Amino acid sequence: MPLIYIVEDDENIREIQRFALKNSGFDVQEFSCGKSLRQALEHKIPGLILLDIMLPDGDGLEILSALRHNSATSQIPIIMVTAKSTELDKVKGLDLGADDYMTKPFGIMELISRVKALLRRTKSMEEVSVLTSGCIEVDTEKRIVTVKGEICQLTFKEFELLKMLLINQGIVLSRDKIMDQVWGFDYEGESRTVDMHIKTLRQKLGEEGSAIQTVRNVGYVMGR
Template identity: 35%
Template sequence: MQRILVIEDDGDISELVAMNLHRRGYEVLQAYDGMTGTRMAYAELPDLIILDIMMPGKDGFEVYKALQQDERASRIPVLFLSARAQLEDRLVGLELGADDYVAKPFSPKELMLRVQNVLKRYAPKPGEVEVVRGPFRLDKNALKLHLDGEVIDLTASEFKLLAYLVERAGSVQDRYEIQKNVWGYGDDVQTRTLDTHIKRLRQKLGPYADHLETVRGVGYCFRFDD
């Protein structure tokens, strides 16, 4: 049974989300403030975190940044759920590396579909547990990149993006298709998110950054000559 941690300070909303998750067979953990939610994420390592932004003490953005400092917690997919529906707030959440952003008020049915989509994207597929291209070795079970034998710390979204490109090495990938397959949809908001993630990946890949090629007017391509 997959476990989902709901970090939400509004008790009514938390119970509504938990009830719908229970109905679909998920195990639900609940925290009502950012500090408690962060501790539970470290201790429980759930399969997904549904994270409110506007909370007293430690808001959702701060919680997310704290999770990225922990090797294991940084690999947990995060879906922001917030009353802050402005485009700027959504951009901040997605550019931090979150996997989705749902604005309040929300449709429980839509939220459950988005939860399913995020979990599906991170579920390893049979026969595709490990991807190897030269010095790049991606462990899809652990969401880890081994580069020349060294483990490179990637967020869950960064790993998903790199794996998508590496699996299609040598083939130019359209921006819309990348966004749709990595984040679940390809609207304009995701455009900046994609570019931000590529920039961060290149920084982390160091001397191997050139393998991520920008194809102007089209998208990106992972180049590797055997």
């Protein structure tokens, strides 16, 4: 069963959500703030996120927007969970990319039903999970990269960088766009971080690494 992240600062509500989801067979990880969620996403991408709007370290809607603008997290199904019930709040959340919206208080059966329905809908809409370029093949579901049939071990960021380049083959990507999509809106590093990762990625891809071309004063492109 998919891993579900619960982002909720109210411990009692979080406990109820965890109990219900685990009883339904889901793996669950809990977070009380946006910072801990972002740290966890650096290591593992869940199958779905239950995201509260009112968090102690920020607005859940801002977190939602950031997740949708990061290629590593843009496709994660997200259900907003909030005490706000006005139509404007719901519309804003959905416009920012939420897949569903639940207002507290809600029933456990409704929660499980919505989670299962969203996961079914997401599975039916999944695109081709294998990306290729020359002798490079990337299985985005299993997170496996092969070059000429041999496994190529990449770090999390190297994988996300390669995936972004493959998805946008033939399109020049600026360093700023790569930084935003792969490292996220709150990353404070310099653009040379991208250059360093491109360098190591090329090395690991061997001869196929030459497919990643530098566009002077702009950024990078996979093939042209």
